[in-house]
Structures are given as C-alpha cells and as structure tokens.
Ligand code: HEC
C-alpha cells in the first residue's frame with residue numbers, strides 16, 4: 665500500500681499551482697531555515713530556490729514572488745545572524761507566519777520599531793550600530 669500512497673501524493677502535489685502559502689505548509693513543521701537558509705547564520709535570510717519546492721512538488725513551475733513586505737533602506741545595517749545569536753526568535757519580528765495565508769507586516773521596520781526593542785532588551789542604541797558614521 666505504501667507505494668500507492670507515494671504515487672497518489674506525487675500526483676496531487678505535482679498538480680499544485682499558484683502561490684506559496686506558509687499557512688498551507690504549517691502541518692509539515694518544516695524549519696524556517698530549510699527555505700530561508702541564512703536566517704540564523706547570515707545577514708540575509710534569503711528566499712528558497714524552485715528546486716527546494718520541487719523536492720515535494722515534482723513539476724511545480726510557479727514562481728517565488730519577489731515582492732517584499734519587510735525591507736530596509738540600504739543605509740541601515742541589519743543582520744539576521746546577530747539577532748538569532750541575541751535570542752530574538754523569528755516571531756518577534758515576523759509574527760506567527762504559519763497562521764498567515766499571505767505574509768503580513770507584523771512589526772514595522774522603522775527606526776522606532778528597532779529602537780523600542782533595543783531599549784527593552786538592553787541592546788545598543790548607538791547611532792553607528794545601525795548607520796555608518798557620517799551618513
Ligand atoms: C517551504 C519553504 C518555506 C518555509 C519552510 C518557510 N518559508 Fe518563509 N517564505 C517562503 C517563500 C516561498 C516566501 C516568498 C513568498 C511569500 O512572501 O509568501 C517566503 C516569505 C517569507 C517572509 C516574507 C519576506 C518579505 O519581506 O516579503 C517571511 C518574513 C518569512 N517567509 C518567514 C518565515 C519564517 C519565520 C518561517 C519559519 C517559521 C518560514 N518563513 C518558513 C518559503 C518558506
């Protein structure tokens with residue numbers, strides 16, 4: 665019976681089209697970093713490649729949307745790795761994405777949004793932590 669399940673699952677998953685939703689994938693309990701590779705180790709969390717979707721959706725030919733919800737201007741320093749080390753979980757800034765059909769802005773990315781949390785957690789408020797001197 666096992667092979668039948670595999671073939672059926674392969675058939676249904678292969679037929680998927682349209683846009684990715686975190687909510688639909690919640691029951692799979694995937695790690696964030698299986699798709700956002702740098703989220704704990706680099707500045708950028710990054711987006712998955714199509715090949716990562718195709719491990720489950722063999723023939724998936726949709727697109728990974730490139731529209732951004734969370735985006736800082738270039739003159740601000742930000743690192744995901746630093747925040748992971750500082751023990752700020754993804755949800756502190758992005759909310760519970762597994763409940764989001766489409767990603768919604770949870771915590772803003774204005775200076776006040778950053779500094780409020782830095783105050784609370786005794787992290788730096790020094791201008792040069794987030795901005796280059798002289799800018
Ligand atoms: C199976 C792959 C996959 C997993 C696992 C996954 N994501 Fe995503 N994520 C995506 C894709 C694809 C996008 C781009 C489409 C979209 O915005 O929904 C995305 C977008 C996002 C965005 C929006 C970024 C922006 O600026 O638009 C955030 C935030 C995010 N994911 C957080 C998370 C967190 C936190 C987890 C774990 C709790 C997680 N993701 C797990 C695939 C995944």
Ligand code: HEC
Pocket residue numbers: 676677680681682683684685688689692694699712716717718719720721726727
């Ligand atoms: C670990 C396996 C796995 C991975 C990896 C995976 N999916 Fe899925 N996906 C599923 C399952 C299971 C479903 C639910 C099937 C159903 O209910 O029809 C699903 C459903 C979907 C759907 C159906 C539409 C919806 O949300 O209701 C789309 C579209 C989709 N996935 C796109 C993607 C994309 C894009 C990626 C890569 C960023 C991805 N999936 C990665 C297993 C996976």
Ligand code: HEC
Pocket residue numbers: 696697700703704707708709710711734735736737742744747748752753754755756757758773
């Ligand atoms: C302290 C707040 C904070 C935490 C914690 C955080 N993020 Fe982010 N995230 C941001 C900000 C701010 C951006 C926009 C960065 C930019 O534009 O340079 C972002 C952007 C993203 C993006 C868009 C792609 C990218 O790399 O810019 C994804 C995906 C993402 N985060 C996933 C995650 C995941 C997964 C975690 C947990 C492992 C996480 N984030 C933890 C604040 C946070």
Ligand code: HEC
Pocket residue numbers: 736740741742743746747749750751752756757771773774777778779781782785787788793794
């Ligand atoms: C949810 C709380 C939280 C939010 C929101 C947050 N941070 Fe942080 N941030 C921290 C913590 C905690 C640390 C300290 C990490 C450590 O020292 O291990 C930190 C450290 C940093 C550092 C490193 C500072 C140093 O000492 O060099 C920078 C840069 C930074 N954050 C930028 C930002 C920016 C930019 C934003 C807004 C887009 C932001 N942070 C939002 C909690 C937060």
Ligand code: HEC
Pocket residue numbers: 736737740773774775776778779782788789790791792793794795
């Ligand atoms: C924890 C990170 C963080 C710290 C600390 C920080 N900023 Fe910012 N700053 C930001 C972010 C994020 C933005 C971009 C979003 C915005 O305009 O609110 C910004 C924007 C700015 C801007 C441009 C505002 C505009 O409207 O164009 C100026 C000027 C600025 N910061 C000055 C400062 C000064 C001066 C300090 C020290 C007293 C400081 N910042 C400390 C994160 C930070």
